[in-house]
Amino acid sequence: MLEVDDIHTYYGESLALQGLNFSVNEGETVCLLGRNGAGKSTTLKSIMGLTPPRYGRITFDGHSIAGTPAHRIARLGIGYVPEDRRIFPGLTVRENLEVAEYRRPGEPQAWTIERIFDEYTMLAELAHQDGATLSGGQQQMLTVARSLMIQPRLLLLDEPNEGLAPVIVQQIGRLIDELGRNTTIVFTDQSVHFALRHAQRAFILEKGKVVHEASSETLRNDPETQDRYLSVA
Ligand code: ATP
Numbered sequence: 001m002l003e004v005d006d007i008h009t010y011y012g013e014s015l016a017l018q019g020l021n022f023s024v025n026e027g028e029t030v031c032l033l034g035r036n037g038a039g040k041s042t043t044l045k046s047i048m049g050l051t052p053p054r055y056g057r058i059t060f061d062g063h064s065i066a067g068t069p070a071h072r073i074a075r076l077g078i079g080y081v082p083e084d085r086r087i088f089p090g091l092t093v094r095e096n097l098e099v100a101e102y103r104r105p106g107e108p109q110a111w112t113i114e115r116i117f118d119e120y121t122m123l124a125e126l127a128h129q130d131g132a133t134l135s136g137g138q139q140q141m142l143t144v145a146r147s148l149m150i151q152p153r154l155l156l157l158d159e160p161n162e163g164l165a166p167v168i169v170q171q172i173g174r175l176i177d178e179l180g181r182n183t184t185i186v187f188t189d190q191s192v193h194f195a196l197r198h199a200q201r202a203f204i205l206e207k208g209k210v211v212h213e214a215s216s217e218t219l220r221n222d223p224e225t226q227d228r229y230l231s232v233a
Contacts, residue, residue, distance in 0.1 A: 001026040001184055002047070002154060007056030007066070009046045009208075016042045017053065017208040024154075029180040031195035031216075032188045033230060034205035040188040041083055043205070044156045047186075048080045049073045060154065075102060079152030083159045085143045089132035093123055093142055096131045100149035110182075111148040120145060137168035144175060155179065157187035161194060173198050192230055196220050204229045 002024040009017040017039050024030050032040045045051040047058055049070040058066040065073050074080070088096050097116060103109040117124035123145055126134065131142060140160060147155060157176070161169045176185060176198045189195040195202060196216040204212040206229055212219075219225060 001061055002186070003057070003059040004043070004047065005057040005059070007043075007046055007053035007058065009042055009051050009053045011042075011051070015208065016051075017046060019056070020205070020209050022203045022210050022213070024184060024186060026153075026184055028201060029176065029185040029187070029199045030201045030203065031199035032186065032203050032205055033192060033195055035230065038205040039208040040205055041158050042208075044080065044158050044186070044188065047073075047156060048078060074150050075104070077104065077151065077153035079147030079150055079155045081140075081143050081147050081155070081157045081160060083162055085139050087131040087134070087139050087142060089130065091131055092128050093131055093134070094127045096142055097123075097146055097149055100146045102150045104151060107151065110151055113149075116145045116148065137164050137171065140164060140168070140172060141175070144172075144179075148179075152183060154184045154186070157185065159188050159190065161189060161191065169194065192219075192226060 004020060004022050006019050006021055007017055008015065008019060020039065020043060032043060034040055042051055046053050049068055053066050056066060057064060060076060060078060063076055088099065094113065097113050117127065120141060123141060126138060134142060160172050164172065173194060176187065179185065196219055199216050201215055202219050203210045212225055212229060214222065
């Protein structure tokens with residue numbers, strides 16, 4: 001469903017991704033792991049067209065998308081949850097969802113505001129509250145829900161647990177498991193334990209490249225690789 005092929009992404013003249021490759025099959029949940037600065041966020045932003053790669057190819061569902069503007073990539077069916085959540089202040093929870101609503105012509109609208117409120121009653125209870133006044137965990141639920149309003153076939157979640165209390169992290173884990181039943185997901189996380197629990201496969205990044213790929217089960221039982229690429233000591 002998604003193929004990232006030899007992408008090179010720059011910030012100005014500084015090279016952040018240097019020939020990064022990975023692919024994701026329809027229906028999979030995969031995680032990108034790596035130390036700070038390895039290039040996880042830049043990879044998601046490159047797929048989304050926010051930091052378009054200068055070289056390389058990205059194919060989603062048969063469409064070549066490297067160089068396509070972000071709003072068109074979203075309309076092809078890629079939902080993106082940025083690390084900093086970007087709730088629209090001054091808009092209520094309902095309005096934050098309404099502004100994102102999109103239905104691809106000729107396809108049924110799987111996610112409506114009513115369905116979001118039915119399934120995530122916590123958001124229904126907050127429907128009329130200003131999005132900016134929500135707690136970190138509530139904002140993260142809202143950002144994920146907002147990304148569903150474009151009817152994504154692929155969801156990109158950038159560090160969904162960043163700054164959240166352990167009890168909320170558990171809820172986010174359940175949400176990833178639930179959404180992963182019908183949607184392909186790529187997420188990044190700092191916690192190897194969390195990532196391997198909720199993803200089927202993992203890609204480890206270092207210095208802007210994928211340096212290791214394994215099933216979660218294999219990586220869980222491979223402390224040497226974890227130490228080599230992921231320990232912070
Ligand atoms: P973290 O977990 O710290 O977010 P990451 O693996 O997501 O790390 P990126 O944020 O993608 O890594 O960063 C990859 C490289 O690009 C790093 O060297 C980083 O310093 C650089 N970088 C990231 N954002 C910018 C920016 N806005 N301008 C310049 N360089 C940047």
